[in-house]
Amino acid sequence: MIGVDTLAENFMDVLEILADPSRHSKIEDEELCSFLTQFLVKHKSYNILNTSQEAAVCGAIKRRYHNTPPPPKTRDLVNKLDQQRTSEEDKKSSFLDLFRRAGWAATASVDSVKDMYRRKGVANGTGTLTEADIMTVIKFMSSTFSDFDARQEQSWNAENFGKATAQLVTLAIAWLMLDAGTGLGRDPH
């Protein structure tokens, strides 16, 4: 297919141009936003780009505006696409993977731990976590905990993790208990 072939063949070139503010330097916000919308949203059904390539396009735009404020329409579109992609990736990732990727910053505060739960849909009730999911994270934290780093507040903060977990997963644990006892406690979602 002409369009799709051309787009695939020119992809690396497009990335370079988008990342370089000296090329097409006068492109207007509306035009750039229109191009990105056509490339990343409107013609998605043609499977022109995979998820990593979509992320690379958004990354190129961020590099383009690294030293200058991004134009509003383009900025909003890129942020929206980033959020959608992160949300999709989070759904596919395990709870442990989220902590692995975020590192100790995930437990830097109670709110940051709550954010990890939110990303798995626990806070808004769309996702479920099993006791095993949480235990795996605790084991991971234990195995990678550094006392030395913790003194400099650069390691896992078990207290924050505990507080957030106690506040958010009561219901999930209750389901687990029911599940273990009767086999009927599966979350309808």
Added chain:
Amino acid sequence: MDADRRKQNDLSRANIVRAQVIFLCSTLNDENWEDKLLELKKVCPSSMRSAELPQLEEESGVEAYITKIRKFIEISAPRIFQGKNGPQDPTGLIFRLLSEEIKAIANKPTLSYRFRDALNAEQPVVFKIFDFERFCEQIGLDGLEKSVLALSLLESPKSDLQQKGISIRSPY
């Protein structure tokens, strides 16, 4: 009744504008090109600024513009696909004008549908089997500009433009 009459008038007007565009393109040469170009711009402004668009659409400007691009492509076809200037454009003047217009469209993703519409023709043969890759190469488009035009083709009503691969042969 009034609406029908208005529609009829618009159609007649569009046909006259198209005929003017074709005539002006066909009679451009080195001696008269400044005058003819001025006339061409009056009949069919380049219309690349979005702000001008509503007025131009009212005046059948888009159709005239598309007719102009088609005529430019037709006249420049020997140069683009064969590598030598054709009899209607011995000095490559029309090719230069075409290049400017195509570059302008390729830098305006909001208006790139005009390229798709310009290619949405069966006659002459250059539109029937259009070598898009070679066209972009000859015009000198970069990757982003090519991609802007390629995206517009994804919505082409012509299945050959969507489905034929890049191995399409030049008609020349």
